[in-house]
Amino acid sequence: MNSQMISVRAAEPNELVPPDYFSELDVAGFFPSEGALEIDLGCGDGKFTLEMAEHYPERNFLAIERLLGRVRKVCRGAEKRGLENVRVLRLESLYTLEWLLPENSVDRLHLLCPDPWPKAKHHRRRLFQEPFLKAMVRVLKPGGELLFKTDHDEYFEWCEEHLDAFEGLERLPWGDEDFFYPKTDFQIQWEAEGKRLQGLRARKPA
Numbered sequence: 001m002n003s004q005m006i007s008v009r010a011a012e013p014n015e016l017v018p019p020d021y022f023s024e025l026d027v028a029g030f031f032p033s034e035g036a037l038e039i040d041l042g043c044g045d046g047k048f049t050l051e052m053a054e055h056y057p058e059r060n061f062l063a064i065e066r067l068l069g070r071v072r073k074v075c076r077g078a079e080k081r082g083l084e085n086v087r088v089l090r091l092e093s094l095y096t097l098e099w100l101l102p103e104n105s106v107d108r109l110h111l112l113c114p115d116p117w118p119k120a121k122h123h124r125r126r127l128f129q130e131p132f133l134k135a136m137v138r139v140l141k142p143g144g145e146l147l148f149k150t151d152h153d154e155y156f157e158w159c160e161e162h163l164d165a166f167e168g169l170e171r172l173p174w175g176d177e178d179f180f181y182p183k184t185d186f187q188i189q190w191e192a193e194g195k196r197l198q199g200l201r202a203r204k205p206a
């Protein structure tokens, strides 16, 4: 094979491959039906997205994940369950929020068990800080919500501080019984190890 040739990977069923990575993406147009749009940022193996999509067939779910093996797993899981309301995007979350998704287009964003980057020298890699918060507010519809969970106490405090210092989102109470909210793969793993998860819910003012 010519070393200059580039091999192009075939898309998985349910995978959303943007026609152009440098222009705004018409996400709604990739789903067969209109519906509220929810996004799972860093979906991992996708248990949460798939269960949500099954529970809320009238809503559309976009799962974002940068690791190919996980993208494949979620795509195949959606196909196996016949879920037409799931699309999976293999891309970096912040880039997607800042550059691809249209302003005021998302009903709920889920950021569940993201990497806590515990070492101080790695804190700058944490997603939950001002650029990410600004990008989330940009894409959320007025009244749209962010739901966040972590098992890491120090990261949770960091997130609370960043949220309190940020003016674009208002915090809401979030009780376990407020609405259907399945556990993620990592949540199950952490809870099995005896760790406690903490959550934040916030809304873009209407």
Ligand SMILES: C[S@@+](CC[C@H](N)C(=O)[O-])C[C@H]1O[C@@H](n2cnc3c(N)ncnc32)[C@H](O)[C@@H]1O
Pocket (backbone or CB within 6 Å): 041, 042, 043, 044, 045, 064, 065, 066, 067, 070, 091, 092, 093, 094, 111, 112, 113, 114, 115, 184, 185, 186, 187
């Ligand atoms: C700790 S796992 C949590 C997965 C899932 N949310 C759960 O709770 O089971 C974090 C996931 O986010 C993905 N990830 C981390 N940073 C990302 C980024 N900037 N953009 C997209 N995916 C990311 C990782 O590849 C990994 O699958």
